[in-house]
Amino acid sequence: MGSALEANIGCVTDMNKTIRLLVITQAVDQEDSALGFFCEWLEAFAADARVESVEVLCLRNGKWDSMPSNVSIKILPSGILARIIYFYLFILPRRFDAIFVHMTPIWAVLGGLLWRLTGQRLLLWYTHGTKTKALSTAVWFADKVCTATPEAFPIKTPKMIAMGHGIGSGFANVSRISHDNGDLRFISVGRISERKAVKQTVAFFGKIKEICSVARFTWIGEPLTGLDIQYFGKVREEITRLNLKDSFEFRGSVLYRDMPKIYSESDCLIHLSETGSLDKVVIESMAAGCSVFSTNSATKEALPDAYWNDSLGVDAANEAVRRARHGVSVESRIVVNQGFSLSALIERIINVAFFT
Secondary structure (H helix, E strand, O other): OHHHHHHHHOOOOOOOOOEEEEEEEEEEOOOOOOOOOHHHHHHHHHHOOOEEEEEEEEEEEOOOOOOOOOEEEEEOOOOHHHHHHHHHHHHOOOOOOEEEEEOOHHHHHHHHHHHHHOOOEEEEEOOOOOOOHHHHHHHHHOOEEEEOOHHHOOOOOOOEEEOOOOEOHHHHHOOOOOOOOOOEEEEEEOOOOHHHOHHHHHHHHHHHHHHOOOEEEEEEEOOOOHHHHHHHHHHHHHHHHOOOOOOEEEEEOOOHHHHHHHHHOOOEEEEOOOOOOOOHHHHHHHHOOOEEEEOOHHHHHHOOHHHEOOOOOHHHHHHHHHHHHHOOOHHHHHHHHHHOEHHHHHHHHHHHHHOO
16 A cells, blocks of 8 residues: 555655644544544644644534643534635635644535645545535645545545555554453444444344354434434344344444444444445454454455455354354454555645645
């Protein structure tokens, strides 16, 4: 991955430059189940020796234990008009070396012309399959577009750079938690929606349960939309039909900071979502020492074949049980943590932002 990335980002010109960075994101909140990880991103930006200051604009500022002294956080007010006025009053008198817009392309649209006219570099991070008019316009204004994998960005553009995922040290440092009752603990993580293949996961676990009576399953995540809730009802019907109610648990949303522990006390992640791109939960699971059974084609390309399957039959169920019992090798865990470390990702982002 390194050589391809170096070819994409070009030559670093002034590694001693001190950087003033503006970050725009949705939330700074450790207790946000979806965005809690971003607090670690801000800490990693601030910890880079080349970064002088990090100013943050966010829609919601929740709870975080600590933040470096060179990070300041401002909250955009509620209400569309008030939010836009505050945004322009904030950016007009200020000059930054670069602006990093995370998953909110509308702000790249609203600020893009000013930043381009004043020579302030604009980076957009976007990892999602949905293409919108705001995203297309944001790409036009952006100097570079960063995403986790090529498949995770819905627009073809020479500005796009696949940066990989970044996993915080909490996953690498967590110790495996043993259990004395002999249960094999399977887990899936993600929104309860049709796209996440929850019904297929239930059916597959039914096959696992037939060959392993001590198997238990936990789903981390919840439905978000009306369609999701309707789909959740069908999932529960499938659980009842397969007589899995006593061994299948829906735990709902979990704080991001608690996920390393949850992975560490689980034996195998079942990941059947076919998004076409490498899912971060697969990396997090392996980093924490929890084995993986995945049918996602992107998993096969990025991780050892031992963690990928192309079927959901009885043989596959036996393989999932085997992986749950044997776990992740120490070598594989080290490789994942080194290859997908958060500090390495942030360093790549900074190199793209300021030294291309």
